[in-house]
Amino acid sequence: MKRDSFTDLNSSIYYTEINDASEIENLKEFLHQEELKRFNSYTSDTRKQSFVLGRYCAKKALQKYSNINIPSSIWIEPGVFNQPVIKAPNMGETKVSISHSRNAAIAAVYNESHPMSVDIEQINASNRDSIYSQLTEREKSIVQLSGISNMDRILTTLWTAKECLGKVLTTGLTCDMKLFEIDTLVLNKDNVIECTFNNFIQYKTSSILYNDKLITILIPKRTNICLRN
Numbered sequence: 388m389k390r391d392s393f394t395d396l397n398s399s400i401y402y403t404e405i406n407d408a409s410e411i412e413n414l415k416e417f418l419h420q421e422e423l424k425r426f427n428s429y430t431s432d433t434r435k436q437s438f439v440l441g442r443y444c445a446k447k448a449l450q451k452y453s454n455i456n457i458p459s460s461i462w463i464e465p466g467v468f469n470q471p472v473i474k475a476p477n478m479g480e481t482k483v484s485i486s487h488s489r490n491a492a493i494a495a496v497y498n499e500s501h502p503m504s505v506d507i508e509q510i511n512a513s514n515r516d517s518i519y520s521q522l523t524e525r526e527k528s529i530v531q532l533s534g535i536s537n538m539d540r541i542l543t544t545l546w547t548a549k550e551c552l553g554k555v556l557t558t559g560l561t562c563d564m565k566l567f568e569i570d571t572l573v574l575n576k577d578n579v580i581e582c583t584f585n586n587f588i589q590y591k592t593s594s595i596l597y598n599d600k601l602i603t604i605l606i607p608k609r610t611n612i613c614l615r616n
Contacts, residue, residue: 398452398496398498399495400448400494400496401447401448402444402493402602403447403492403493405440405491414439414440414443416459419459419461419463420459422463425438437487437489437492444493445463446461446463447494448496449483449496451496452481453478460475466557469559470554480498482496482497483495483496486505486507488600492507493602501607503605504551504555504605505604506603507600507602507603508601510539510599510600511539514539514546518545519542521564523565525568525569529569530542530545533574534574541572544601545572547594548582549567550603552584552592552605553567566586568584568586569582569585570582571583578595579594580594582594590607591606591608592604592605
């Protein structure tokens, strides 16, 4: 990533997809003892899988970002708003964003001076009506004028963009959805959909299609990022 007059844009993003459920057990070695307690407290195999995949991605991203040798020594604790908080020495300015969807997860590690967030969602036609019902009239017009034929991709893009904004604001989607209104939506030459916000003009998102999933990254508007699928 690049930004004018800003030299420290170091960040790390890690994505994984696990198709063999037996591999989940092998990933437990990345968990801190406190994370392992939380993992064992879940009764749902699906919840266990999403938790360990998210923590695994976060630890792998942290390893590259800070050259950590023992991933299990890092504890990523849920904050008061359930946001991931890194508990480790000399990590005061380091933040992490985590997202998971079924058998996949992604995490971004970054310096708090340059906020960002990530979200991943399975593109599913069954979500079409529920997402569309949350759109403002402006957003419905944007969808119609986008020129993108894949309606489910567009709607999932809008949803993940708002999820990312909720994460970076530490509010989640608990506010009036009108506050998260999308202002522009453009498909660029790299097949990446870029969005900006009507009320939070300082941020933008880039959404890339990867198989049947959509990965969205939110960064400051004046920062440039290069994505390839």
